[in-house]
Amino acid sequence: MTERGLFSRRGLLAGGAALLAGPAIGTALAQSVAEVDIAIIGGGAAGIAAGLRIAQAGRSHVLLEAGERLGGRARTDTAFGLPVDLGTASFGRAGSGLASAAGAAGLPVSGLPGDRLYVDGHPASESAYDGFSAALGRARRDIVTAADAGRDVAVARVLPPPGPWSALAAARLGPLALGKELDALSTLDLALRDVPPDDATSPLGVGALIEALGAGLNRQTHATVNLITNSGRYHTLSIAGQRTTIRARAIVLAVPAPVIAAGAIRFNPVLPPRLLAAFRAFPAGTLEQVGFLLPGNPLELEPDEGVLASRDGTAPGARLRGRINGSDLHVLTFGGAPARAIAEKGEAAALELARAFLDRAFGGGVGEAVREVVASRWSADPLFRGAMASAMPGQGALRRLFGDPVQNRIFLAGEYTSLTDWGTLAGAFASGEVAAAKALRVVGGPA
Structure with a gap:
């Protein structure tokens, strides 16, 4: 035709x-x-x-x-000879029409492991992980309680008093998830958000999967x-x-x-x-991704494992997804101010931020191994204008x-x-x- x-x-x-x-x-x-x-x-x-x-x-x-x-903001590109999602890279399978559509089309979907927690450059102890989980749970409960009471104020105003894990919990709820600080987020809006974890991806790349559909x-x-x-x-x-x-x-x-x-x-x-x-x-929030190679698995990660990190009680400012499809490819997601710098200045800023994050989060000069990066610039793209x-x-x-x-x-x-x-x-x-x-x-x- x-x-x-x-x-x-x-x-x-x-x-x-x-x-x-x-x-x-x-x-x-x-x-x-x-x-x-x-x-x-x-x-x-x-x-x-x-x-x-x-x-x-x-x-x-x-x-x-x-x-x-x-594909929209799910976009799979090729970098370092590998498929890389510099956008949406995961989705939830529970009750998901997307997962069902992929299965019906014969497109591969694979599971993702949970996030690992690093503290001061080392994998966290079980008690540290329990402490972080408890802090995150308390923050979420206080957000829901405030919304149920009719208080649609900034999320930062309803959180519990600061504690050992407050900074990382706040980062996980705001900049690393939505690209905004908690003082810019509605309590009611965040309380209504009740989603299953993103526990699936595709070896094709999520962007490639969406495009194929x-x-x-x-x-x-x-x-x-x-x-x-x-x-x-x-x-x-x-x-x-x-x-x-x-x-x-x-x-x-x-x-x-x-x-x-x-x-x-x-x-x-x-x-x-x-x-x-x-x-x-x-x-829109501001989230940008930075992809790079980290040979030799210095962080001893499982394929596609996510990492949250805390140093001296603070959050270093990004979330890592390591060893994409079991390769040396890693992707950092930056939110808020660092992401805005990447959107404005491109890969030079992305390289500097990636190295600084790795050194601060894991120590040992890990960042020095990164020689080249690829980066998204969603906030600067007129077809998207942010996250x-x-x-x-x-x-x-x-x-x-x-x-x-x-x-x-x-x-x-x-x-x-x-x-x-x-x-x-x-x-x-x-x-x-x-x-x-x-x-x-x-x-x-x-x-």
Whole structure:
């Protein structure tokens, strides 16, 4: 089938089976208007999940991705001759539609060991690990207690008095998980977040897994939607640099919340003021990944083992995932101020920060072995503008607005739309399935 035939009205309405069998849509579209049951904007986990559900239902669809490939913030690159996820690198399997979809597609999923704790350069004793776990548990209980009492204040204001593990517990809850300090996080929003641990990955790379799931969808990359117009029974989508417009009976809008908040997509009529205020109340955190080789396994880690570290009662500022797929490849995740430095200054800052972290966390000149790094810069990428979206203090209740339809036919999807699974890859995938189900009801259900 030619590119024009695939994107013609007849091609788009041919049904899910034919669409799944077709190739990707090219970037040059010859006709002026195309019609489709449901348009999906954004090719990350949420958009792909929506596309899979809609294709299964036999409804015509098109998935429009502004970037050069699918996957969103789950992106697998090649560095040092190895696949490396410089983005989302794990997900939860418990009740996960993502894990089920990967299994149905025959894509490999592997388990992850739990995090190891290092204290002052050495593996922690059992009593030290128990002390840290207890401190983390107390902090979480106090957050939930405050939220139950109606106190949606900064998380930092409700934590217990400082103790031996307070700094590491605070880092684990805030900068290392969400890319923000606890004084910038809503107590209510964090209390509602109740997610299973990220205990799975893929030897392909999580980004490669997500991209493979979307490979059969009717899709177009390099397709930046810059205007959505409510035309009554249809919404019309305009794509930057293309004469073709798309008319859709329903839309799944699966782009990151910071992109919408920044006004990168215009709406006619404009979004409701309350919804716009909600987007602005959920700024993105800052998380950046740094990959490097550490030969000889000096830290004596198991394959894919995570590491949290404490030195002199403080948190050195990153989380390590070691020996990716059993190799010498390691990845550090920095959050907050160090991540902002990486986003602004690139790999020179990343190399300096990685070496400093390794020396401080583990001692023995471990950092000197790192000669070269690769680094993400999600916060500087206009297609993402940061990591997950979390509420400012006092604004946690606004997250519920993201589950409501917009202009009756637009349904939001993405990690930020879930009340309890926000900020996770599994939550993003589930949100796409939910949005697709709502869109399908608008167009009359399965074909």
